[in-house]
Amino acid sequence: MAQKPSIPKGTRDFNAVEVAKRSYIMNIIKERFELYGFQPIETPSFENSDTLMGKYGDEGDRLIFKILNSGDYLKKVSDEDYTSKDETRITSKISEKALRYDLTVPFARYVVQHQNEIEFPFKRYQIQPVWRADRPQKGRFREFYQCDADVVGSTSLFQEVEFVQLYDAVFTALDLKGVTIKINNRKILSGIAEVIGAQDKLIDFTVALDKLDKIGEEKVKEEMRSKGISEDGISKLQPLFSLEGDFGTQVESLKSILNTSEVGLKGIEELEFIDASISKLGLKTANLQLDVTLARGLNYYTGAIFEVAAPEGVKMGSIGGGGRYDDLTSIFGKPDTSGVGISFGLDRIYLVLEELNLFPETITDATKVLFINFGEKEAMACLQAVTNLRQHGVKAELYPDSAKMKKQMTHANRRNIPYVVLVGEEELNSGTYTLKNMKTGEQEKLNIQELLSTLK
């Protein structure tokens, strides 16, 4: 081998155990999605560039993988373009397709494109990989899976309530106890921006506020100043920095800040409704927490915003997120269609479960019994038994070669196969099977019926 082959950074190969663990998570998520009435759809890995570009802000555009046109992709680039060295201008000429960046925007496109076939309110889920040209870190990949559930065509706040329940149901089923579902409302953020006279700087304001628990009050204020938010405005924010206590207490102090803002008060009202409903319905293992600093960069959210944090002590970015968007489909020409959705980060949930040792042991159960191969005659008899076992749903295999017994036993051992069957000359003559339990070392002679009932 001249040089070891490799895969691009931020991508991974998955072995059998990893695949089993991943589908364990996926299946639990899938089951809950369907339990809540969501139907699966799939969309292509790549979309037309104009479907994706401009939907995630400048930062997002930079992180979208663009696909080079096939054929003579330089023919549309003029000499002027070359000399201009204008990146975006040239990119649009040599690339017309791009890998999807998330599942929400392609879903919005899907809804608009198929609006006449869809029965609203439309609840769909989608579990597919997405790609980001990001610089990888732990829990941060360039190819990863998102598991999204969305409902469009309903403005009811019961949808938000159900999504909180859905988060709780999935993480409870995964035995991941103590996740925190953080909730905020974009309207509250707009309201605050309005009160401090920074409506036009909403994004800068929320991005700065989002960093509060990370860089502290002073640095946040500094950043706001540098973005041109007035000193007077910042001082009005003071109560925000010392926001404490339970849901109700926080809401009360928020009200005092927002009493002049209609949007802000509307946001509070929505939050209160969700909190009251959840209090009544109860959560099994998750905690619902108001977090005013929760911003989420995506600029399409308009109402509730969610983010899920791993249980305390696990260092991992958010393992889920979502929110309500009122205008997303209008970008594609279908106005007045409100949607709300949540997403699970499969790869991060995997890392968290791994760290906390929460994968069930039975997950890697593969073959249950291996028949040792003593030679052609014996193997043929074994294969008949193997066929019989398989017909009864027992995962059974015959070692293909009549290799040394030690080698065959070791093979069973390494693959964690719990039983081995020995059929030599003696068994062949008496029509019996010697079944060995690899864990205890015990073995017994059985006829085919007994073998079947033991292994079933």
Place this chain on the structure above:
RNA sequence: GUGGUUGUAGCUCAGUUGGUUAGAGCGCCUGAUUGUGGUUCAGGAGGUCGUCGGUUCGAGACCGAUCUUCCACCCCA
């Protein structure tokens, strides 16, 4: 995209200020054991030191580039 960090046997890592044939533990292979794996004992294989280039009489070590890992920004699942 910015700044930093990492790369030596299948795995986890040693390797002194540049100086002979690059080491350990675990794993792997063979045998003790021709119908019995995990334990034990004895032996053995395996590395162009991430890659390419440079400095030097001499580079695993120094310099440059590049790829990769992880981290902090940015952003996010």
